[in-house]
Amino acid sequence: MGSDSNYQKKLVNGEFGYVLEDVPHFTDYIPDLPTYPNPLRSNPAYSVVKQYFVNMDDSVPEKVVVHKDTPRGVHFRRAGPRQKVYFASDEVHACIVTCGGLCPGLNTVIREIVHSLDYMYGVNKVLGIDVKMNNVESGNGYEIESGGYRGFYSKNTITLTPKLVNDIHKRGGTILGTSRGGHDTTKIVDSIQDRGINQVYIIGGDGTQHGAGVIYEEIRKRGLKVVVAGIPKTIDNDIPVIDRSFGFDTAVEEAQRAINAAHVEAESAENGIGVVKLMGRYSGFIAMYATLASRDVDCCLIPESPFYLEGKGGLFEYIEKTLKENGHMVIVIAEGAGQELLTVTAKNEQDASGNKLLQDVGLWISQKIKEHFAKPNRLPITLKYIDPTYMIRAIPSNAADNVYCTLLAQSAVHGAMAGYTGFTSGLVNGRQTYIPFYRITEKQNKVVITDRMWARLLSSTNQPSFLGPKADNEAIERANGNSGTDFKLTDLLRCLSCGGQ
Numbered sequence: 286m287g288s289d290s291n292y293q294k295k296l297v298n299g300e301f302g303y304v305l306e307d308v309p310h311f312t313d314y315i316p317d318l319p320t321y322p323n324p325l326r327s328n329p330a331y332s333v334v335k336q337y338f339v340n341m342d343d344s345v346p347e348k349v350v351v352h353k354d355t356p357r358g359v360h361f362r363r364a365g366p367r368q369k370v371y372f373a374s375d376e377v378h379a380c381i382v383t384c385g386g387l388c389p390g391l392n393t394v395i396r397e398i399v400h401s402l403d404y405m406y407g408v409n410k411v412l413g414i415d416v417k418m419n420n421v422e423s424g425n426g427y428e429i430e431s432g433g434y435r436g437f438y439s440k441n442t443i444t445l446t447p448k449l450v451n452d453i454h455k456r457g458g459t460i461l462g463t464s465r466g467g468h469d470t471t472k473i474v475d476s477i478q479d480r481g482i483n484q485v486y487i488i489g490g491d492g493t494q495h496g497a498g499v500i501y502e503e504i505r506k507r508g509l510k511v512v513v514a515g516i517p518k519t520i521d522n523d524i525p526v527i528d529r530s531f532g533f534d535t536a537v538e539e540a541q542r543a544i545n546a547a548h549v550e551a552e553s554a555e556n557g558i559g560v561v562k563l564m565g566r567y568s569g570f571i572a573m574y575a576t577l578a579s580r581d582v583d584c585c586l587i588p589e590s591p592f593y594l595e596g597k598g599g600l601f602e603y604i605e606k607t608l609k610e611n612g613h614m615v616i617v618i619a620e621g622a623g624q625e626l627l628t629v630t631a632k633n634e635q636d637a638s639g640n641k642l643l644q645d646v647g648l649w650i651s652q653k654i655k656e657h658f659a660k661p662n663r664l665p666i667t668l669k670y671i672d673p674t675y676m677i678r679a680i681p682s683n684a685a686d687n688v689y690c691t692l693l694a695q696s697a698v699h700g701a702m703a704g705y706t707g708f709t710s711g712l713v714n715g716r717q718t719y720i721p722f723y724r725i726t727e728k729q730n731k732v733v734i735t736d737r738m739w740a741r742l743l744s745s746t747n748q749p750s751f752l753g754p755k756a757d758n759e760a761i762e763r764a765n766g767n768s769g770t771d772f773k774l775t776d777l778l779r780c781l782s783c784g785g786q
Protein backbone atom coordinates (compact mmCIF):
# COMPACT_ATOMS: atom_id res chain seq x y z
CA MET A 286 0.00 0.00 0.00
CA GLY A 287 1.33 3.39 -0.82
CA SER A 288 1.28 6.75 0.84
CA ASP A 289 -0.65 9.85 -0.08
CA SER A 290 0.65 12.19 -2.75
CA ASN A 291 4.23 13.37 -2.24
CA TYR A 292 3.87 15.84 -5.06
CA GLN A 293 3.05 19.44 -4.36
CA LYS A 294 -0.56 20.41 -4.62
CA LYS A 295 -1.15 22.55 -7.69
CA LEU A 296 -2.91 25.59 -6.30
CA VAL A 297 -3.63 28.69 -8.36
CA ASN A 298 -4.73 31.77 -6.42
CA GLY A 299 -6.87 34.50 -7.96
CA GLU A 300 -8.72 37.59 -6.86
CA PHE A 301 -11.20 37.69 -3.97
CA GLY A 302 -10.03 34.43 -2.44
CA TYR A 303 -10.33 32.39 -5.67
CA VAL A 304 -8.37 29.11 -5.47
CA LEU A 305 -8.03 26.56 -8.27
CA GLU A 306 -7.13 23.10 -6.94
CA ASP A 307 -5.66 22.04 -10.24
CA VAL A 308 -4.72 18.61 -11.53
CA PRO A 309 -1.26 17.65 -12.83
CA HIS A 310 -0.38 17.94 -16.52
CA PHE A 311 2.39 16.31 -18.58
CA THR A 312 3.99 19.72 -19.04
CA ASP A 313 4.62 19.84 -15.26
CA TYR A 314 7.32 17.19 -15.63
CA ILE A 315 8.00 16.53 -19.33
CA PRO A 316 9.35 19.49 -21.36
CA ASP A 317 8.87 20.18 -25.09
CA LEU A 318 6.08 17.72 -25.84
CA PRO A 319 4.53 18.00 -29.31
CA THR A 320 0.83 18.91 -29.48
CA TYR A 321 -1.79 18.23 -32.15
CA PRO A 322 -5.05 19.90 -33.11
CA ASN A 323 -7.99 18.13 -31.48
CA PRO A 324 -9.45 15.67 -34.07
CA LEU A 325 -12.93 16.67 -32.88
CA ARG A 326 -12.49 19.87 -34.92
CA SER A 327 -13.24 17.91 -38.05
CA ASN A 328 -15.81 15.58 -36.49
CA PRO A 329 -19.20 16.53 -38.03
CA ALA A 330 -21.03 15.76 -34.76
CA TYR A 331 -19.00 18.28 -32.80
CA SER A 332 -17.70 20.88 -35.22
CA VAL A 333 -21.17 22.46 -35.46
CA VAL A 334 -21.44 22.86 -31.70
CA LYS A 335 -20.65 26.42 -30.79
CA GLN A 336 -17.99 26.69 -28.10
CA TYR A 337 -17.58 22.95 -27.99
CA PHE A 338 -14.07 23.30 -26.66
CA VAL A 339 -13.69 24.20 -23.04
CA ASN A 340 -12.02 27.49 -22.28
CA MET A 341 -8.64 26.89 -20.64
CA ASP A 342 -9.62 29.07 -17.68
CA ASP A 343 -13.04 27.52 -16.98
CA SER A 344 -13.41 26.23 -13.44
CA VAL A 345 -16.25 25.05 -11.23
CA PRO A 346 -16.77 26.21 -7.63
CA GLU A 347 -16.83 23.61 -4.89
CA LYS A 348 -19.39 25.55 -2.86
CA VAL A 349 -22.33 27.27 -4.51
CA VAL A 350 -24.12 28.56 -1.42
CA VAL A 351 -22.36 31.80 -0.55
CA HIS A 352 -22.86 35.08 1.27
CA LYS A 353 -22.08 38.51 -0.11
CA ASP A 354 -18.79 38.62 1.81
CA THR A 355 -17.70 35.02 1.24
CA PRO A 356 -14.35 34.60 -0.54
CA ARG A 357 -14.72 32.88 -3.93
CA GLY A 358 -13.19 29.71 -2.50
CA VAL A 359 -12.01 26.44 -4.00
CA HIS A 360 -12.60 25.60 -7.66
CA PHE A 361 -11.89 22.57 -9.84
CA ARG A 362 -10.83 22.53 -13.47
CA ARG A 363 -13.80 22.11 -15.78
CA ALA A 364 -13.74 18.87 -17.76
CA GLY A 365 -14.19 18.64 -21.53
CA PRO A 366 -12.33 18.68 -24.83
CA ARG A 367 -9.42 21.07 -25.37
CA GLN A 368 -8.26 22.69 -28.64
CA LYS A 369 -4.89 20.93 -28.40
CA VAL A 370 -4.20 17.31 -27.57
CA TYR A 371 -0.95 15.73 -26.41
CA PHE A 372 -1.33 12.42 -28.23
CA ALA A 373 -1.54 11.53 -31.91
CA SER A 374 -4.40 9.05 -32.36
CA ASP A 375 -2.18 6.16 -33.46
CA GLU A 376 0.20 6.78 -30.58
CA VAL A 377 -2.37 6.00 -27.86
CA HIS A 378 -2.32 2.62 -26.16
CA ALA A 379 -4.97 2.70 -23.43
CA CYS A 380 -6.01 0.24 -20.77
CA ILE A 381 -9.02 -0.02 -18.46
CA VAL A 382 -9.19 -1.71 -15.07
CA THR A 383 -12.07 -2.13 -12.60
CA CYS A 384 -11.34 -2.60 -8.87
CA GLY A 385 -13.20 -3.03 -5.57
CA GLY A 386 -16.82 -4.15 -5.17
CA LEU A 387 -19.37 -4.32 -7.95
CA CYS A 388 -21.57 -1.35 -8.75
CA PRO A 389 -24.27 -0.80 -11.40
CA GLY A 390 -22.77 1.09 -14.35
CA LEU A 391 -19.25 -0.41 -14.46
CA ASN A 392 -19.85 -1.90 -17.90
CA THR A 393 -21.36 1.35 -19.13
CA VAL A 394 -18.21 3.26 -18.16
CA ILE A 395 -16.01 0.64 -19.87
CA ARG A 396 -18.17 0.85 -23.00
CA GLU A 397 -18.12 4.63 -23.12
CA ILE A 398 -14.34 4.89 -22.66
CA VAL A 399 -13.81 2.51 -25.57
CA HIS A 400 -16.38 4.27 -27.75
CA SER A 401 -15.15 7.77 -26.90
CA LEU A 402 -11.54 6.90 -27.62
CA ASP A 403 -12.45 5.40 -30.97
CA TYR A 404 -15.27 7.63 -32.25
CA MET A 405 -13.95 10.93 -30.95
CA TYR A 406 -10.19 10.50 -31.10
CA GLY A 407 -9.61 7.68 -33.58
CA VAL A 408 -7.90 5.53 -30.93
CA ASN A 409 -8.26 1.81 -31.42
CA LYS A 410 -5.69 0.25 -29.11
CA VAL A 411 -7.52 -0.37 -25.84
CA LEU A 412 -6.76 -3.24 -23.46
CA GLY A 413 -8.97 -4.63 -20.70
CA ILE A 414 -7.05 -5.58 -17.54
CA ASP A 415 -7.87 -8.50 -17.13
CA VAL A 416 -10.66 -10.75 -18.11
CA LYS A 417 -9.75 -14.34 -17.51
CA MET A 418 -9.68 -15.74 -14.00
CA ASN A 419 -6.42 -17.57 -13.37
CA ASN A 420 -5.55 -19.77 -10.49
CA VAL A 421 -1.82 -19.32 -10.27
CA GLU A 422 -0.02 -21.83 -8.13
CA SER A 423 2.54 -20.36 -5.77
CA GLY A 424 4.59 -21.90 -2.98
CA ASN A 425 1.68 -21.47 -0.55
CA GLY A 426 -1.15 -22.69 -2.73
CA TYR A 427 -3.17 -20.75 -5.29
CA GLU A 428 -3.16 -16.99 -5.86
CA ILE A 429 -5.61 -14.94 -7.86
CA GLU A 430 -3.88 -12.95 -10.57
CA SER A 431 -6.76 -11.47 -12.43
CA GLY A 432 -9.43 -8.82 -12.05
CA GLY A 433 -8.65 -5.39 -10.56
CA TYR A 434 -5.08 -4.31 -9.80
CA ARG A 435 -4.02 -7.97 -9.65
CA GLY A 436 -4.84 -8.17 -13.35
CA PHE A 437 -1.70 -6.15 -14.14
CA TYR A 438 0.40 -9.14 -13.05
CA SER A 439 -1.36 -11.51 -15.42
CA LYS A 440 -0.52 -12.21 -19.03
CA ASN A 441 -4.19 -12.22 -19.95
CA THR A 442 -5.64 -9.08 -21.43
CA ILE A 443 -8.58 -8.52 -23.70
CA THR A 444 -8.60 -6.18 -26.67
CA LEU A 445 -11.58 -3.91 -26.28
CA THR A 446 -13.23 -2.80 -29.50
CA PRO A 447 -16.41 -0.73 -29.92
CA LYS A 448 -18.10 -3.81 -31.34
CA LEU A 449 -17.09 -6.05 -28.45
CA VAL A 450 -18.37 -3.63 -25.81
CA ASN A 451 -21.43 -2.48 -27.72
CA ASP A 452 -24.03 -4.26 -25.58
CA ILE A 453 -22.24 -4.65 -22.26
CA HIS A 454 -24.10 -1.77 -20.59
CA LYS A 455 -27.16 -4.03 -20.52
CA ARG A 456 -25.37 -6.39 -18.15
CA GLY A 457 -24.55 -5.99 -14.46
CA GLY A 458 -21.07 -6.55 -13.04
CA THR A 459 -17.89 -5.83 -14.99
CA ILE A 460 -16.72 -7.74 -18.06
CA LEU A 461 -13.15 -7.21 -16.83
CA GLY A 462 -13.62 -8.81 -13.42
CA THR A 463 -12.56 -7.13 -10.20
CA SER A 464 -10.73 -7.91 -6.97
CA ARG A 465 -9.68 -6.51 -3.63
CA GLY A 466 -6.15 -6.24 -2.21
CA GLY A 467 -2.89 -7.12 -3.93
CA HIS A 468 -1.87 -3.60 -4.99
CA ASP A 469 1.88 -3.58 -5.72
CA THR A 470 2.82 -0.22 -7.23
CA THR A 471 6.19 -1.21 -8.67
CA LYS A 472 4.82 -4.34 -10.33
CA ILE A 473 1.83 -2.46 -11.73
CA VAL A 474 3.93 0.36 -13.21
CA ASP A 475 6.46 -2.17 -14.58
CA SER A 476 3.57 -3.93 -16.31
CA ILE A 477 2.26 -0.61 -17.73
CA GLN A 478 5.73 0.26 -19.01
CA ASP A 479 6.43 -3.22 -20.43
CA ARG A 480 3.17 -3.24 -22.36
CA GLY A 481 3.76 0.27 -23.73
CA ILE A 482 0.51 1.58 -22.24
CA ASN A 483 0.23 5.39 -22.13
CA GLN A 484 -3.33 5.98 -20.86
CA VAL A 485 -4.56 4.10 -17.77
CA TYR A 486 -8.26 4.37 -16.88
CA ILE A 487 -8.94 3.16 -13.35
CA ILE A 488 -12.54 2.63 -12.23
CA GLY A 489 -13.05 2.08 -8.51
CA GLY A 490 -13.89 3.41 -5.06
CA ASP A 491 -11.85 5.26 -2.45
CA GLY A 492 -9.31 2.44 -2.07
CA THR A 493 -8.89 2.22 -5.84
CA GLN A 494 -8.37 5.99 -6.16
CA HIS A 495 -5.70 5.78 -3.41
CA GLY A 496 -4.04 3.08 -5.50
CA ALA A 497 -4.37 5.23 -8.65
CA GLY A 498 -2.69 8.10 -6.77
CA VAL A 499 0.38 6.06 -5.95
CA ILE A 500 0.54 4.66 -9.49
CA TYR A 501 0.51 8.24 -10.81
CA GLU A 502 3.33 9.19 -8.42
CA GLU A 503 5.49 6.28 -9.52
CA ILE A 504 4.84 7.08 -13.20
CA ARG A 505 5.79 10.69 -12.60
CA LYS A 506 8.91 9.65 -10.70
CA ARG A 507 9.93 7.57 -13.73
CA GLY A 508 9.16 10.55 -16.00
CA LEU A 509 6.78 8.55 -18.19
CA LYS A 510 4.29 10.07 -20.62
CA VAL A 511 1.46 7.99 -19.18
CA VAL A 512 -1.91 9.39 -18.09
CA VAL A 513 -3.53 8.02 -14.92
CA ALA A 514 -7.24 8.87 -14.94
CA GLY A 515 -9.67 7.74 -12.26
CA ILE A 516 -13.42 7.25 -12.55
CA PRO A 517 -14.98 7.18 -9.07
CA LYS A 518 -17.16 4.15 -8.35
CA THR A 519 -18.99 3.44 -5.14
CA ILE A 520 -22.50 2.18 -4.64
CA ASP A 521 -22.31 3.57 -1.08
CA ASN A 522 -21.86 7.16 -2.38
CA ASP A 523 -19.04 7.57 0.15
CA ILE A 524 -16.64 9.51 -2.11
CA PRO A 525 -16.34 13.18 -1.09
CA VAL A 526 -16.45 16.31 -3.30
CA ILE A 527 -18.58 14.81 -6.09
CA ASP A 528 -22.36 15.30 -6.25
CA ARG A 529 -23.02 11.56 -6.24
CA SER A 530 -21.35 8.42 -7.53
CA PHE A 531 -22.61 6.40 -10.47
CA GLY A 532 -24.74 3.38 -9.55
CA PHE A 533 -26.13 5.10 -6.47
CA ASP A 534 -29.32 6.21 -8.21
CA THR A 535 -29.85 2.67 -9.53
CA ALA A 536 -29.27 1.21 -6.06
CA VAL A 537 -31.84 3.53 -4.46
CA GLU A 538 -34.35 2.64 -7.17
CA GLU A 539 -33.77 -1.11 -6.88
CA ALA A 540 -33.99 -0.93 -3.09
CA GLN A 541 -37.63 0.14 -3.53
CA ARG A 542 -38.49 -3.39 -4.66
CA ALA A 543 -37.17 -4.89 -1.43
CA ILE A 544 -38.88 -2.22 0.67
CA ASN A 545 -42.17 -2.80 -1.16
CA ALA A 546 -41.89 -6.54 -0.51
CA ALA A 547 -41.17 -5.91 3.17
CA HIS A 548 -44.16 -3.60 3.33
CA VAL A 549 -46.48 -6.12 1.68
CA GLU A 550 -45.32 -8.85 4.09
CA ALA A 551 -45.67 -6.58 7.11
CA GLU A 552 -49.10 -5.26 6.11
CA SER A 553 -50.46 -8.74 5.56
CA ALA A 554 -49.71 -10.01 9.08
CA GLU A 555 -50.93 -8.87 12.46
CA ASN A 556 -48.17 -6.78 14.03
CA GLY A 557 -46.07 -7.51 10.97
CA ILE A 558 -42.53 -6.15 10.85
CA GLY A 559 -40.47 -6.05 7.66
CA VAL A 560 -36.71 -5.54 8.06
CA VAL A 561 -34.61 -4.66 4.98
CA LYS A 562 -30.82 -4.48 5.05
CA LEU A 563 -29.17 -2.24 2.45
CA MET A 564 -25.51 -1.63 1.62
CA GLY A 565 -23.56 1.19 3.23
CA ARG A 566 -20.44 0.16 5.07
CA TYR A 567 -19.61 3.52 6.64
CA SER A 568 -22.20 5.79 4.98
CA GLY A 569 -25.97 5.45 5.11
CA PHE A 570 -26.86 7.26 1.88
CA ILE A 571 -28.60 4.34 0.16
CA ALA A 572 -30.73 3.66 3.26
CA MET A 573 -31.54 7.36 3.72
CA TYR A 574 -32.53 8.02 0.08
CA ALA A 575 -34.38 4.70 -0.28
CA THR A 576 -36.36 5.58 2.85
CA LEU A 577 -37.16 9.08 1.66
CA ALA A 578 -38.21 7.73 -1.74
CA SER A 579 -40.44 4.98 -0.40
CA ARG A 580 -42.64 6.60 2.31
CA ASP A 581 -43.46 3.08 3.57
CA VAL A 582 -40.49 3.01 5.92
CA ASP A 583 -41.09 3.76 9.60
CA CYS A 584 -37.51 3.62 10.75
CA CYS A 585 -34.16 4.04 9.01
CA LEU A 586 -30.94 3.12 10.82
CA ILE A 587 -27.57 4.23 9.45
CA PRO A 588 -23.93 4.03 10.61
CA GLU A 589 -23.71 7.77 11.26
CA SER A 590 -26.64 7.82 13.70
CA PRO A 591 -26.09 5.63 16.75
CA PHE A 592 -29.21 4.00 18.18
CA TYR A 593 -30.14 1.90 21.15
CA LEU A 594 -32.76 -0.77 21.71
CA GLU A 595 -34.01 -0.70 25.30
CA GLY A 596 -35.55 2.03 27.43
CA LYS A 597 -37.16 5.37 26.84
CA GLY A 598 -36.64 6.76 23.34
CA GLY A 599 -35.20 3.41 22.21
CA LEU A 600 -36.06 1.25 19.18
CA PHE A 601 -38.23 -1.30 21.03
CA GLU A 602 -40.42 1.42 22.52
CA TYR A 603 -40.88 2.96 19.06
CA ILE A 604 -41.72 -0.41 17.45
CA GLU A 605 -44.39 -1.08 20.10
CA LYS A 606 -45.93 2.36 19.63
CA THR A 607 -45.96 2.02 15.81
CA LEU A 608 -47.48 -1.46 15.89
CA LYS A 609 -50.20 -0.30 18.25
CA GLU A 610 -50.99 2.67 16.00
CA ASN A 611 -50.59 1.12 12.51
CA GLY A 612 -50.56 -2.66 13.01
CA HIS A 613 -47.36 -3.05 10.99
CA MET A 614 -44.00 -1.40 10.30
CA VAL A 615 -40.95 -1.41 8.00
CA ILE A 616 -37.38 -0.94 9.22
CA VAL A 617 -34.51 -0.19 6.82
CA ILE A 618 -31.03 -0.74 8.18
CA ALA A 619 -27.71 0.05 6.49
CA GLU A 620 -25.20 -2.79 6.85
CA GLY A 621 -22.77 -0.60 8.81
CA ALA A 622 -25.35 0.66 11.31
CA GLY A 623 -25.13 -0.32 14.97
CA GLN A 624 -21.90 -2.30 14.50
CA GLU A 625 -20.76 -0.85 17.84
CA LEU A 626 -23.60 -2.72 19.52
CA LEU A 627 -22.34 -6.01 18.10
CA THR A 628 -18.71 -5.57 19.09
CA VAL A 629 -18.90 -8.06 21.95
CA THR A 630 -18.86 -10.86 19.42
CA ALA A 631 -16.94 -9.04 16.66
CA LYS A 632 -13.77 -10.69 15.40
CA ASN A 633 -12.25 -7.58 13.79
CA GLU A 634 -11.71 -9.35 10.50
CA GLN A 635 -10.69 -7.47 7.36
CA ASP A 636 -11.00 -8.12 3.64
CA ALA A 637 -7.97 -8.29 1.33
CA SER A 638 -7.97 -4.47 0.97
CA GLY A 639 -8.04 -3.88 4.72
CA ASN A 640 -11.74 -2.93 4.87
CA LYS A 641 -13.44 -4.05 8.07
CA LEU A 642 -15.65 -7.08 7.56
CA LEU A 643 -19.05 -6.32 9.00
CA GLN A 644 -21.33 -8.49 11.11
CA ASP A 645 -24.81 -9.08 9.72
CA VAL A 646 -26.66 -6.34 11.56
CA GLY A 647 -29.92 -7.21 9.77
CA LEU A 648 -29.96 -10.73 11.18
CA TRP A 649 -28.85 -9.45 14.59
CA ILE A 650 -31.55 -6.80 14.86
CA SER A 651 -34.24 -9.19 13.61
CA GLN A 652 -33.23 -11.66 16.31
CA LYS A 653 -33.18 -8.97 19.01
CA ILE A 654 -36.66 -7.75 18.06
CA LYS A 655 -38.02 -11.29 18.05
CA GLU A 656 -36.48 -12.03 21.46
CA HIS A 657 -37.85 -8.80 22.92
CA PHE A 658 -41.42 -9.40 21.78
CA ALA A 659 -41.34 -13.10 22.71
CA LYS A 660 -41.27 -12.14 26.40
CA PRO A 661 -44.53 -12.46 28.41
CA ASN A 662 -47.17 -9.72 28.01
CA ARG A 663 -45.58 -8.30 24.84
CA LEU A 664 -47.26 -7.89 21.45
CA PRO A 665 -47.14 -11.06 19.33
CA ILE A 666 -45.24 -10.12 16.17
CA THR A 667 -44.44 -11.62 12.76
CA LEU A 668 -41.07 -10.50 11.40
CA LYS A 669 -39.68 -11.01 7.90
CA TYR A 670 -36.08 -10.14 7.11
CA ILE A 671 -35.02 -9.29 3.54
CA ASP A 672 -31.36 -8.95 2.51
CA PRO A 673 -31.28 -7.72 -1.12
CA THR A 674 -27.76 -6.23 -0.90
CA TYR A 675 -25.91 -8.26 -3.56
CA MET A 676 -28.99 -8.43 -5.79
CA ILE A 677 -29.04 -4.63 -5.86
CA ARG A 678 -25.33 -4.34 -6.57
CA ALA A 679 -25.40 -6.80 -9.44
CA ILE A 680 -27.98 -5.16 -11.71
CA PRO A 681 -27.22 -2.96 -14.75
CA SER A 682 -27.43 0.80 -14.28
CA ASN A 683 -30.69 2.66 -14.84
CA ALA A 684 -31.22 5.36 -17.49
CA ALA A 685 -30.02 8.25 -15.32
CA ASP A 686 -26.87 6.41 -14.27
CA ASN A 687 -26.19 5.37 -17.89
CA VAL A 688 -26.13 9.03 -18.91
CA TYR A 689 -23.97 9.90 -15.92
CA CYS A 690 -21.51 7.06 -16.70
CA THR A 691 -21.27 8.32 -20.27
CA LEU A 692 -20.38 11.84 -19.17
CA LEU A 693 -17.80 10.59 -16.65
CA ALA A 694 -16.15 8.38 -19.25
CA GLN A 695 -16.13 11.05 -21.96
CA SER A 696 -14.69 13.60 -19.53
CA ALA A 697 -11.92 11.20 -18.53
CA VAL A 698 -11.02 10.60 -22.19
CA HIS A 699 -11.02 14.34 -23.03
CA GLY A 700 -8.77 15.01 -20.01
CA ALA A 701 -6.34 12.22 -20.91
CA MET A 702 -6.07 13.31 -24.55
CA ALA A 703 -5.42 16.90 -23.36
CA GLY A 704 -2.43 15.70 -21.31
CA TYR A 705 -3.96 15.97 -17.83
CA THR A 706 -3.08 13.17 -15.44
CA GLY A 707 -3.42 12.23 -11.76
CA PHE A 708 -7.08 13.18 -11.80
CA THR A 709 -10.49 11.76 -11.05
CA SER A 710 -13.34 12.72 -13.32
CA GLY A 711 -16.33 13.85 -11.25
CA LEU A 712 -19.55 15.84 -11.17
CA VAL A 713 -19.38 18.93 -8.93
CA ASN A 714 -22.48 21.07 -8.63
CA GLY A 715 -23.84 19.61 -11.85
CA ARG A 716 -20.66 20.19 -13.90
CA GLN A 717 -18.04 17.69 -15.02
CA THR A 718 -14.65 18.43 -13.46
CA TYR A 719 -11.13 17.07 -12.95
CA ILE A 720 -10.35 16.59 -9.27
CA PRO A 721 -6.87 15.83 -7.88
CA PHE A 722 -6.66 12.35 -6.33
CA TYR A 723 -5.81 13.64 -2.85
CA ARG A 724 -9.17 15.45 -2.60
CA ILE A 725 -11.08 12.26 -3.38
CA THR A 726 -9.18 10.12 -0.89
CA GLU A 727 -8.60 12.47 2.04
CA LYS A 728 -11.89 11.60 3.75
CA GLN A 729 -15.16 9.72 3.26
CA ASN A 730 -18.51 11.21 2.37
CA LYS A 731 -20.97 10.61 5.21
CA VAL A 732 -24.52 11.51 6.09
CA VAL A 733 -24.29 14.49 8.43
CA ILE A 734 -26.95 13.90 11.05
CA THR A 735 -27.02 17.58 12.02
CA ASP A 736 -27.82 18.52 8.40
CA ARG A 737 -31.27 19.17 7.00
CA MET A 738 -31.42 16.00 4.90
CA TRP A 739 -31.38 13.77 7.98
CA ALA A 740 -33.92 16.08 9.64
CA ARG A 741 -36.14 15.62 6.57
CA LEU A 742 -35.88 11.88 6.99
CA LEU A 743 -36.70 12.02 10.70
CA SER A 744 -39.75 14.15 10.00
CA SER A 745 -40.84 11.81 7.18
CA THR A 746 -40.61 8.59 9.24
CA ASN A 747 -41.40 10.15 12.64
CA GLN A 748 -38.81 7.83 14.15
CA PRO A 749 -36.93 8.89 17.28
CA SER A 750 -33.59 10.59 16.77
CA PHE A 751 -32.17 8.22 19.42
CA LEU A 752 -30.35 11.16 20.90
CA GLY A 753 -32.28 11.17 24.18
CA PRO A 754 -33.28 14.28 26.11
CA LYS A 755 -29.83 14.93 27.59
CA ALA A 756 -27.80 14.24 24.49
CA ASP A 757 -24.53 16.07 24.37
CA ASN A 758 -24.81 18.29 21.30
CA GLU A 759 -21.11 18.84 21.21
CA ALA A 760 -20.64 15.08 21.10
CA ILE A 761 -22.98 14.81 18.11
CA GLU A 762 -21.07 17.55 16.32
CA ARG A 763 -17.85 15.68 16.96
CA ALA A 764 -19.34 12.36 15.85
CA ASN A 765 -20.21 14.08 12.59
CA GLY A 766 -16.57 14.94 12.10
CA ASN A 767 -17.03 18.67 12.68
CA SER A 768 -14.24 18.79 15.22
CA GLY A 769 -10.55 18.08 15.02
CA THR A 770 -10.55 16.19 18.32
CA ASP A 771 -10.07 12.45 18.37
CA PHE A 772 -13.58 11.25 19.05
CA LYS A 773 -15.28 7.98 18.25
CA LEU A 774 -18.92 7.02 17.81
CA THR A 775 -18.57 4.76 20.84
CA ASP A 776 -18.02 7.90 22.95
CA LEU A 777 -21.30 9.25 21.68
CA LEU A 778 -22.98 5.94 22.45
CA ARG A 779 -21.58 6.05 25.95
CA CYS A 780 -22.97 9.53 26.47
CA LEU A 781 -26.33 8.35 25.16
CA SER A 782 -26.40 5.13 27.15
CA CYS A 783 -29.71 4.32 28.80
CA GLY A 784 -31.58 6.51 26.36
CA GLY A 785 -29.54 9.58 27.14
CA GLN A 786 -30.93 9.71 30.70
Ligand SMILES: Nc1ncnc2c1ncn2[C@@H]1O[C@H](COP(=O)(O)OP(=O)(O)OP(=O)(O)O)[C@@H](O)[C@H]1O
Binds near residue numbers: 467493497
Ligand atom coordinates in the same frame (compact mmCIF):
# COMPACT_ATOMS: atom_id res chain seq x y z
N1 LIG B 1 -4.09 3.13 0.33
C1 LIG B 1 -4.00 2.34 -0.74
N2 LIG B 1 -2.90 2.38 -1.53
C2 LIG B 1 -2.80 1.60 -2.63
N3 LIG B 1 -3.77 0.75 -3.04
C3 LIG B 1 -4.89 0.66 -2.31
C4 LIG B 1 -5.08 1.45 -1.13
N4 LIG B 1 -6.30 1.16 -0.62
C5 LIG B 1 -6.83 0.23 -1.44
N5 LIG B 1 -6.00 -0.06 -2.45
C6 LIG B 1 -6.23 -1.04 -3.53
O1 LIG B 1 -7.39 -0.62 -4.27
C7 LIG B 1 -8.16 -1.75 -4.65
C8 LIG B 1 -9.60 -1.54 -4.27
O2 LIG B 1 -9.73 -1.18 -2.89
P1 LIG B 1 -11.03 -1.59 -2.05
O3 LIG B 1 -11.19 -3.06 -2.05
O4 LIG B 1 -10.96 -0.90 -0.74
O5 LIG B 1 -12.24 -1.06 -2.93
P2 LIG B 1 -12.72 0.39 -3.27
O6 LIG B 1 -12.00 0.88 -4.45
O7 LIG B 1 -12.65 1.24 -2.05
O8 LIG B 1 -14.21 0.11 -3.70
P3 LIG B 1 -15.47 -0.23 -2.76
O9 LIG B 1 -16.30 0.98 -2.80
O10 LIG B 1 -16.11 -1.37 -3.42
O11 LIG B 1 -14.97 -0.57 -1.39
C9 LIG B 1 -7.52 -2.97 -4.00
O12 LIG B 1 -6.84 -3.72 -4.98
C10 LIG B 1 -6.57 -2.40 -2.97
O13 LIG B 1 -5.40 -3.18 -2.82
Ligand SMILES: O=P(O)(O)OC[C@H]1O[C@](O)(CO)[C@@H](O)[C@@H]1O
Binds near residue numbers: 385387490521636
Ligand atom coordinates in the same frame (compact mmCIF):
# COMPACT_ATOMS: atom_id res chain seq x y z
O1 LIG C 1 -18.56 -8.52 -0.36
P1 LIG C 1 -17.65 -7.51 -0.97
O2 LIG C 1 -17.47 -7.63 -2.42
O3 LIG C 1 -16.35 -7.40 -0.26
O4 LIG C 1 -18.36 -6.11 -0.84
C1 LIG C 1 -19.08 -5.64 0.25
C2 LIG C 1 -18.94 -4.14 0.36
O5 LIG C 1 -18.79 -3.50 -0.87
C3 LIG C 1 -19.64 -2.37 -0.95
O6 LIG C 1 -20.69 -2.70 -1.82
C4 LIG C 1 -18.88 -1.19 -1.49
O7 LIG C 1 -18.49 -1.45 -2.78
C5 LIG C 1 -20.13 -2.15 0.46
O8 LIG C 1 -21.38 -1.57 0.51
C6 LIG C 1 -20.09 -3.53 1.02
O9 LIG C 1 -19.90 -3.52 2.41
Ligand SMILES: [Mg+2]
Binds near residue numbers: 385490491492
Ligand atom coordinates in the same frame (compact mmCIF):
# COMPACT_ATOMS: atom_id res chain seq x y z
MG1 LIG D 1 -13.93 1.56 -0.41
